[in-house]
Amino acid sequence: xxxxxxxxxxxxxxxxxxxxxxxxxxxxxxxxxxxxxxxxxxxxxxxxxxxxxxxxxxxxxxxxxxxxxxxxxxxxxxxxxxxxxxxxxxxxxxxxxxxxxxxxxxxxxxxxxxxxxxxxxxxxxxxxxxxxxxxxxxxxxxxxxxxxxxxxxxxxxxxxxxxxxxxxxxxxxxxxxxxxxxxxxxxxxxxxxxxxxxxxxxxxxxxxxxxxxxxxxxxxxxxxxxxxxxxxxxxxxxxxxxxxxxxxxxxxxxxxxxxxxxxxxxxxxxxxxxxxxxxxxxxxxxxxxxxxxxxxxxxxxxxxxxxxxxxxxxxxxxxxxxxxxxxxxxxxxxxxxxxxxxxxxxxxxxxxxxxxxxxxxxxxxxxxxxxxxxxxxxxxxxxxxxxxxxxxxxxxxxxxxxxxxxxxxxxxxxxxxxxxxxxxxxxxxxxxxxxxxxxxxxxxxxxxxxxxxxxxxxxxxxxxxxxxxxxxxxx
Numbered sequence: 180x181x182x183x184x185x186x187x188x189x190x191x192x193x194x195x196x197x198x199x200x201x202x203x204x205x206x207x208x209x210x211x212x213x214x215x216x217x218x219x220x221x222x223x224x225x226x227x228x229x230x231x232x233x234x235x236x237x238x239x240x241x242x243x244x245x246x247x248x249x250x251x252x253x254x255x256x257x258x259x260x261x262x263x264x265x266x267x268x269x270x271x272x273x274x275x276x277x278x279x280x281x282x283x284x285x286x287x288x289x290x291x292x293x294x295x296x297x298x299x300x301x302x303x304x305x306x307x308x309x310x311x312x313x314x315x316x317x318x319x320x321x322x323x324x325x326x327x328x329x330x331x332x333x334x335x336x337x338x339x340x341x342x343x344x345x346x347x348x349x350x351x352x353x354x355x356x357x358x359x360x361x362x363x364x365x366x367x368x369x370x371x372x373x374x375x376x377x378x379x380x381x382x383x384x385x386x387x388x389x390x391x392x393x394x395x396x397x398x399x400x401x402x403x404x405x406x407x408x409x410x411x412x413x414x415x416x417x418x419x420x421x422x423x424x425x426x427x428x429x430x431x432x433x434x435x436x437x438x439x440x441x442x443x444x445x446x447x448x449x450x451x452x453x454x455x456x457x458x459x460x461x462x463x464x465x466x467x468x469x470x471x472x473x474x475x476x477x478x479x480x481x482x483x484x485x486x487x488x489x490x491x492x493x494x495x496x497x498x499x500x501x502x503x504x505x506x507x508x509x510x511x512x513x514x515x516x517x518x519x520x521x522x523x524x525x526x527x528x529x530x531x532x533x534x535x536x537x538x539x540x541x542x543x544x545x546x547x548x549x550x551x552x553x554x555x556x557x558x559x560x561x562x563x564x565x566x567x568x569x570x571x572x573x574x575x576x577x578x579x580x581x582x583x584x585x586x587x588x589x590x591x592x593x594x595x596x597x598x599x600x601x602x603x604x605x606x607x608x609x610x611x612x613x614x615x616x617x618x619x620x621x622x623x624x625x626x627x628x629x630x631x632x633x634x635x636x637x638x639x640x641x642x643x644x645x646x647x648x649x650x651x652x653x654x
Contacts, residue, residue, distance in 0.1 A: 199269055200234035206389055207231050211238065215372045215385035216343040217330075219318065219363040221350065222388045222422025228348035229261055232314050235346050237270060239312050240289035243339065249292040249310040251329065253320040255281075258293045261316065266291075296321070302328040311335045312344040319353035323362075326355075330380070343382060348389075352427035354614060357600035364424045388422055425599065431559075431611045434567050435599040438577050444588045447471045447482060453508055455499065456551070456626030457515040458618045459534055464488045466618040467499050468594065470626055479565065479630065480586045481623065486593040492534050496541035503545055510546035513538065514629045516621065517550040551625030556609045558624040561631060585627075594619040 202208050210220045210231050220228050236248045252258045258281075267277050275285040283291040292310070296302060302325055313333040315321060333343050349359060363386040367373050375384045417423040425437060447453070451471040458466040467485035472478070485499055503510055519534035532540075538548045552558070562585075569581035587594055598620050602612040611617055 199237060199274075200230070202231075202234055206387055207234075209370070210346070210387050211235055213372070213385055213387070214383070216382040217345045217375065217380070217384045218347065218387060219359070219385070220346070220348045220387045220389055221318070221359075221363070222390055222424075228350075228389055229316055232316055232346060232348050233262060233266055233269065235344075236291050236312065236314055237266075239344065240275070240283075240285050240291050241287070243311070243341075244285075244287035244289060245337070246289040246312070247292070247310045247335075248290070248312045248314070249294055249308075250314045250316065251294050251296060251321075252316050253295060254297050255295045257317070257320075258295055263293055296325055296329065299324055301325075305329060305332050308332045309334055309336075311337065311340055312346070314345075315347040316349075317353065318347040318349040319351070319355040319359050320349075321355050323355065323358035327379075345382070350428070351422065351424045352429050352602075354602055354612065356424075356427055356430075356602070357597065357616060360424050360600070361596070390422055429602045430599070431601045431603045432563060432566055432599060434563070434583075436568075436572075436577060437595065437599075439568055439570075439579055440566065440583055440585065440587050441589055441595060442480075442586050444482070444590060447480070448473075450474055451480075452511045454511050454626055454630065455503075455513040455546070456622040456624075456629075457499070457513065457519075457538070458622035458625070459492070459495075459516045459519050460488065460618055461490070461492070462488060464593075464616075464618045465490060465495050466593070466622040467495070468591075468619065468622045468626065470623070470630075472630065477631070478584050478586065479627070480588065481591055481594065482588045484591045484593055484619070486619065493537050493541065496538045500541045500545055503542075510542075512629065513542055513546050513548040514551040514625045515548060516625065517553045520550045549629075552628040553625070554628070556607075558628050559610050561627050562620070562624055565627060565631075585623075594623070598623075 202211055206220070207227055207230075210218060211234065220231055232250060236250055239248055240246050250258070250262060252261070263277070263281070266283060270283065273286070275283045275289075275291075277283050281293045283293075285291075294305075296305075299322055310333055313330060315326065315329075318326065330345050333345055351360075362379070363384065366375075367384060367386045369386055369388045372383055372385045375382050417426040425435075426433065451473050454470045454472070456468045456470065460466070464486055465488070468481055469483035471480045471482055473480075483502070485495075485502070490498075499513075515535060515538055519538070522533045523531050535548065535550055542548050565585040566583050568579055568583040570577060570579040572578075597616040597618070601615045601617060601620060604610040604612045611620065
């Protein structure tokens with residue numbers, strides 16, 4: 180009979196299933212048999228992730244007559260291109276038939292639905308929906324809200340229901356890269372099964388990394404594919420071939436390396452100048468960053484952060500001012516989000532104090548407060564310039580010859596979490612995607628624009644990976 184493709188006690192999959200989707204021993208088999216309730220199968224290109232999702236869905240429908248399964252992608256076009264066309268050739272009509280409603284209806288009464296959720300508001304169309312098993316392809320294309328909302332529809336009143344099966348696959352990158360990384364990659368060790376926090380559902384969660392080598396079928400059919408990936412720029416190679424979640428396609432700050440930019444905390448010398456950068460937010464987080472500049476250098480050290488949502492405007496300013504007083508710091512300048520200078524009128528037409536005015540009041544006698552420069556393209560270019568560095572990067576480590584000018588102390592978790600995850604703007608490649616969590620980036624951008632003149636175009640640099648044979652140039 181061969182190895183069962185479901186957890187012990189849930190029955191063997193019919194022989195027909197094994198012919199339809201021959202599963203490789205290793206990561207694909209782990210994905211199929213894991214007892215975890217919520218699994219991400221992700222990482223490198225060519226790891227057989229989409230195949231594994233279809234195999235899981237079909238196996239479940241064959242094993243459980245009358246089952247309801249649903250496979251999501253962000254758009255219907257993606258469903259058509261990556262799943263529907265293939266599954267219609269993989270599953271013969273005497274087992275299941277595809278209908279005009281985008282359902283694969285099995286002869287045993289099971290149904291596999293193909294659905295999309297393009298806009299965040301589309302989740303409400305599934306309010307009365309119910310599925311025994313739920314699958315997401317390219318999970319990083321979805322927002323955290325879409326995923327969290329939709330998985331509440333994974334439920335069943337069927338007496339044989341084996342429990343929640345939420346299965347996802349993805350590569351690093353895309354707009355949801357950050358939340359997926361937090362939920363799975365940062366929360367778990369690879370292959371570890373661990374219960375999620377209660378505020379995230381409390382399900383048994385697992386991350387199964389997938390690499391090209393985990394898909395021997397592709398390796399056999401196209402043995403040169405790995406060499407093709409090696410022809411990519413180094414950052415793309417790390418993401419697509421190695422499944423590196425610190426580097427991904429579409430990343431705006433591709434020169435970010437935690438090993439290079441993040442440093443241990445130290446006591447700031449008294450002769451260093453100190454500055455504060457501020458980005459305003461209420462429902463979205465506000466961000467405040469303290470920076471120190473050594474005398475006669477162009478290097479900046481970020482050493483403290485204040486970050487959070489749903490905090491009143493005056494309290495944001497008061498908290499920052501209290502920190503300065505508590506540490507007895509001398510602040511040269513506070514540079515705030517320029518939108519904070521806008522004034523509004525009350526219902527009687529009286530002009531109200533601006534947010535800039537509020538910060539000036541709280542920092543009276545501590546430091547001057549001015550509005551920052553919001554020229555986005557120049558600011559983004561400067562940000563990239565101060566992050567840049569020169570050196571050799573190999574699979575065994577990084578050797579830095581010319582360090583970056585921006586250094587971030589350990590403990591600034593929100594900067595370290597959000598800035599490397601920012602995507603490029605699809606409409607303007609010289610700017611970040613403002614749909615990302617860009618509050619820390621904006622606060623430091625205002626600060627950098629105050630401290631430095633317009634960025635100088637960096638000279639062409641070349642770095643080599645002599646271990647892996649990767650050669651890449653950065654202009």
